[in-house]
Amino acid sequence: MYRHIYIIIVIAIFSSCVSQRENLSRYVDPGIGTAHSRWFFYTPAALPHGMAKLAPSTNGHYGNPSGWEAVGYDTRHRSIEGFAHFHEWQVGGIVVMPATGPRILTPGSLEDAEKGLKNGYRSLFDHKSEVAQPGYYKVKLDDYHITAELTATERVGFHRYTFPAAPDSRIILDIGNKQGESGEVLDAAVHMTDERHFEGFVTTYPAYIKKYDPQGKISMYFYGEISKQPATVGAFNANGIQENSRESKGKGAGLFLEFATTDQEVVELKIGLSYTSTLHAQKNLVAEATGIDFKKAQQLAAKVWEGELGKLKVSGKAVQDKTKFYTGLYHALLGRGIINDAGQANLYNTDAIWGAFWNLTQLWALAYPEHYNDYVRSQIDVYQKRGWFADGVTNGYFTSGVGTNFVGLAIAAAYQCGIRDYDTTLAYKAIRENETDGTDRPVGSGKLDVAAFNHYGYSPYLEEDKTDSTGSRFAASHTLEYSFSAFATAQMAKAMGKTADYDYFIGKSKGWQRLFNPASKLIQPKTVNGQFIDKFDPLEPWRGFQEGNAVQYTFYVPQNPAGLIEAIGKEEFNTRLDNIFTVARQNSFGGGKTIDAFAGIKASYNHGNQPNLHVSWLFNYSGKPWLTQKWTRAICDEFYGTESIHGYGYGQDEDQGQLGSWYVMAALGLFDVKGLTDLRPVIQLGSPVFDQASIQLGNGKTLHITTENNSKENIYVQEARFNGKPLENAWLYRDELMKGGKLWMKMGNVPNEKWGREAPPSVQ
Numbered sequence: 001m002y003r004h005i006y007i008i009i010v011i012a013i014f015s016s017c018v019s020q021r022e023n024l025s026r027y028v029d030p031g032i033g034t035a036h037s038r039w040f041f042y043t044p045a046a047l048p049h050g051m052a053k054l055a056p057s058t059n060g061h062y063g064n065p066s067g068w069e070a071v072g073y074d075t076r077h078r079s080i081e082g083f084a085h086f087h088e089w090q091v092g093g094i095v096v097m098p099a100t101g102p103r104i105l106t107p108g109s110l111e112d113a114e115k116g117l118k119n120g121y122r123s124l125f126d127h128k129s130e131v132a133q134p135g136y137y138k139v140k141l142d143d144y145h146i147t148a149e150l151t152a153t154e155r156v157g158f159h160r161y162t163f164p165a166a167p168d169s170r171i172i173l174d175i176g177n178k179q180g181e182s183g184e185v186l187d188a189a190v191h192m193t194d195e196r197h198f199e200g201f202v203t204t205y206p207a208y209i210k211k212y213d214p215q216g217k218i219s220m221y222f223y224g225e226i227s228k229q230p231a232t233v234g235a236f237n238a239n240g241i242q243e244n245s246r247e248s249k250g251k252g253a254g255l256f257l258e259f260a261t262t263d264q265e266v267v268e269l270k271i272g273l274s275y276t277s278t279l280h281a282q283k284n285l286v287a288e289a290t291g292i293d294f295k296k297a298q299q300l301a302a303k304v305w306e307g308e309l310g311k312l313k314v315s316g317k318a319v320q321d322k323t324k325f326y327t328g329l330y331h332a333l334l335g336r337g338i339i340n341d342a343g344q345a346n347l348y349n350t351d352a353i354w355g356a357f358w359n360l361t362q363l364w365a366l367a368y369p370e371h372y373n374d375y376v377r378s379q380i381d382v383y384q385k386r387g388w389f390a391d392g393v394t395n396g397y398f399t400s401g402v403g404t405n406f407v408g409l410a411i412a413a414a415y416q417c418g419i420r421d422y423d424t425t426l427a428y429k430a431i432r433e434n435e436t437d438g439t440d441r442p443v444g445s446g447k448l449d450v451a452a453f454n455h456y457g458y459s460p461y462l463e464e465d466k467t468d469s470t471g472s473r474f475a476a477s478h479t480l481e482y483s484f485s486a487f488a489t490a491q492m493a494k495a496m497g498k499t500a501d502y503d504y505f506i507g508k509s510k511g512w513q514r515l516f517n518p519a520s521k522l523i524q525p526k527t528v529n530g531q532f533i534d535k536f537d538p539l540e541p542w543r544g545f546q547e548g549n550a551v552q553y554t555f556y557v558p559q560n561p562a563g564l565i566e567a568i569g570k571e572e573f574n575t576r577l578d579n580i581f582t583v584a585r586q587n588s589f590g591g592g593k594t595i596d597a598f599a600g601i602k603a604s605y606n607h608g609n610q611p612n613l614h615v616s617w618l619f620n621y622s623g624k625p626w627l628t629q630k631w632t633r634a635i636c637d638e639f640y641g642t643e644s645i646h647g648y649g650y651g652q653d654e655d656q657g658q659l660g661s662w663y664v665m666a667a668l669g670l671f672d673v674k675g676l677t678d679l680r681p682v683i684q685l686g687s688p689v690f691d692q693a694s695i696q697l698g699n700g701k702t703l704h705i706t707t708e709n710n711s712k713e714n715i716y717v718q719e720a721r722f723n724g725k726p727l728e729n730a731w732l733y734r735d736e737l738m739k740g741g742k743l744w745m746k747m748g749n750v751p752n753e754k755w756g757r758e759a760p761p762s763v764q
Contacts, residue, residue: 021306025133027325028134028326029642030043031132032323032324032648033648034647035076035645035647035651038068039092041072045150047135047154048333051337051339053086054084054085055072055083056073056137056148057073057081058072058077058079058110060081061081061107061179066207071181072084075644079110079125080122080139081097081121082174085157088337088394089392090182090183090209090392092178093177093204094222096172097171097172098148098169099121100144100146100168101168102168104120105236107120118143124141126140134301135151135152135298135302137151146164147162152301154288154342155338156270156289156297157269160266166261169258169259170259174254175201175202175254176188176237176250181207182218184204187202188251189201189248189249190247190254196229197223197225198224198226199221199222200222201219201278203217204217206394209397209398213399220273221281224272227267230257231258236252236254239252272286275339284341309329312668314668314690315690321689325667328664329664331654331661332359332657333371337349338374348393349395350375351655352406354406357409358610358613359613359658359661359662359664360656360661361410362661362670362676366697369417369698372414375410376422379407380422380423383430386398388434388441389407400445403443403467404446404477404478405447408434411427411431412489413675413677415492416491416676416680416681435450435454435508437451438452438454449478451469453478453511458479459472459476459482460526460527461473461544473543474545476544477544477553478546479515480515480556484557484558484559487559487674487677509559512557513567520538521554521567522551523550523556524550540602546611547598547601547609548606548611551580552601555577555612555615555618560763562759577622584603584606589607589639590603590607591603591652593646594650608639608649608652614675616632617673617684620684621759621762623757623759624757625757626717629716630715633686633689636666666689667689668690669686669688670683672684673760680734681734684760687715687716687717687747688745691706691710692704692706693705701738703740704741706742706744709746710747713749716752719746720744720755722744723742728755729756730760
């Protein structure tokens with residue numbers, strides 16, 4: 001049976017038990033960080049990993065210049081231009097907007113609306129009238145005195161609009177215009193199939209498909225029904241308005257459904273969605289919405305969210321910490337959406353996996369292995385159809401993202417965690433090719449310089465802004481990344497008895513050593529002739545390093561922390577890294593209070609971006625685990641906030657739930673620097689934020705984490721026990737942890753420098 005339908009049934013059966021438990025959804029605040037949020041980010045009316053992600057849009061029709069920046073909903077705005085159904089990486093569209101009064105069929109200007117000028121159908125609203133929680137959204141549209149409510153099943157969007165008494169009420173179906181990251185509209189259509197049903201599609205050309213898979217395109221299909229029969233139906237598109245027309249085609253296509261309403265009259269819509277066809281959109285509507293009205297859908301959504309959030313339960317004195325925790329978990333469960341129709345195995349749309357092995361995949365492996373397995377199968381499906389993994393993927397098309405492609409590493413880690421419900425032989429074949437094959441490699445698969453890396457042992461630096469078979473502008477960061485993914489491949493090869501492959505890839509995993517400058521003790525790019533580049537500035541981003549600099553990336557040797565520590569010198573390593581965090585604290589561990597995803601890339605540490613997310617845990621390898629305890633707690637307390645602007649840093653990039661996932665793992669005090677890629681993965685221990693945590697492990701067992709004497713000041717582990725036995729190390733093998741039981745830690749306000757000093761295994 002289809003997995004999430006099963007979840008709904010199980011939760012419904014035991015709803016009486018659930019209702020007696022704490023409501024965890026109340027700790028989720030979707031508004032956190034919305035001042036600079038990606039298109040998927042603010043989508044309260046959705047299920048975990050759902051296709052239907054409904055949300056208000058304040059500026060979604062503006063699109064964005066590069067195809068990825070913040071757009072959609074910004075809490076600083078005061079007008080709503082409609083409610084969109086698709087919010088995914090490179091995907092957006094199908095807008096519904098209720099209205100009354102004079103007929104206006106364009107959204108109008110955000111700037112004009114907030115000056116009080118009415119030149120579009122957008123409406124002013126007051127944030128005090130908003131309710132946003134997992135699975136549900138509500139707001140009052142002040143221009144029309146309409147209360148709008150949204151909820152969803154996995155593939156069906158539900159709308160409930162409460163109208164005032166008006167002779168000229170309407171529902172606008174704005175189909176053929178760009179939304180969010182969707183890019184240029186190539187074609188669109190919508191028509192009434194009878195008096196209360198409508199269907200259509202929109203086909204778009206997103207910026208990242210145009211760049212990385214130019215023959216591709218994204219089509220979104222829908223089939224909907226409205227509870228009230230319209231008295232009048234009209235059409236519009238880019239060419240104008242067609243009165244009394246029941247269909248519209250081309251760019252800007254849309255319909256307006258008009259009727260009179262009495263005071264507080266409710267009109268509901270159900271809209272089935274699909275990436276396949278209007279027929280499948282209709283089938284999805286039938287499968288998920290038959291006999292279900294808005295209220296029932298809202299109740300089911302709430303139960304699904306409670307079930308998924310409830311796999312991790314934490315308790316402590318600070319409500320703010322619980323808000324950070326469950327909002328982070330909410331984003332982690334929301335960030336990648338299914339593309340398949342009802343009754344089919346789950347396949348995901350996904351931005352690049354870049355850095356997700358330090359947050360998302362660790363969380364999935366801990367408590368949501370089915371999501372991890374779905375991700376693996378999604379990539380194997382792409383490999384089978386296209387011949388390559390996709391760095392980022394949208395409906396089977398390449399949407400690269402960062403161009404390095406860590407898919408193989410993520411799959412190898414899943415394998416080492418026992419997540420293997422897929423063809424493992426085929427998976428390894430694809431991973432091996434991903435790490436070695438540079439012939440006719442499509443740009444969207446990333447790793448265009450992998451042949452150069454394998455030939456020279458490092459990627460040569462190119463002054464020109466490009467990546468090809470000869471090297472890359474981002475050569476140093478690519479070398480570090482390819483060295484890490486080679487290590488992961490080596491470990492999987494060893495697990496599968498492929499000794500020759502292990503020897504080859506473990507050798508390639510040492511590529512970082514070729515760029516380590518013993519004079520500066522920094523990673524420095526090299527040209528093809530083996531010379532370090534000149535005019536080298538360790539804090540300069542983009543010259544050799546993608547979205548970072550040499551100071552940040554020098555610590556990017558997660559596959560062999562002991563080797564890096566030895567190369568720098570343990571005392572200097574600890575002093576340098578501790579000083580980096582001391583300075584970084586002055587800028588909230590990111591880009592200060594600048595609202596910009598790249599605000600911190602010139603700093604010595606930037607928690608707002610993926611390449612840095614393991615660094616605070618490296619003290620567990622350098623004999624000073626109390627500094628990991630100190631700095632991870634400080635990051636949790638100070639980088640993360642509970643406001644619209646100070647949420648994930650100040651305007652940093654909460655990239656499909658990665659920063660939220662990091663908080664969840666760090667707050668539990670669990671992490672792996674190596675992203676679970678070891679032959680026998682290890683979990684390092686930090687400083688748990690909460691007094692109690694209970695985790696329903698993915699294998700059906702339960703792990704309880706208890707801290708004694710925990711507080712904002714008592715952040716240092718004094719002693720620890722696991723299942724009653726003294727624990728002397730600040731780490732455990734993951735397979736031991738996954739047996740469940742009780743992890744107990746006693747906390748204090750000064751470090752116990754005798755506890756946990758033995759480092760985890762560095763190379764297996």
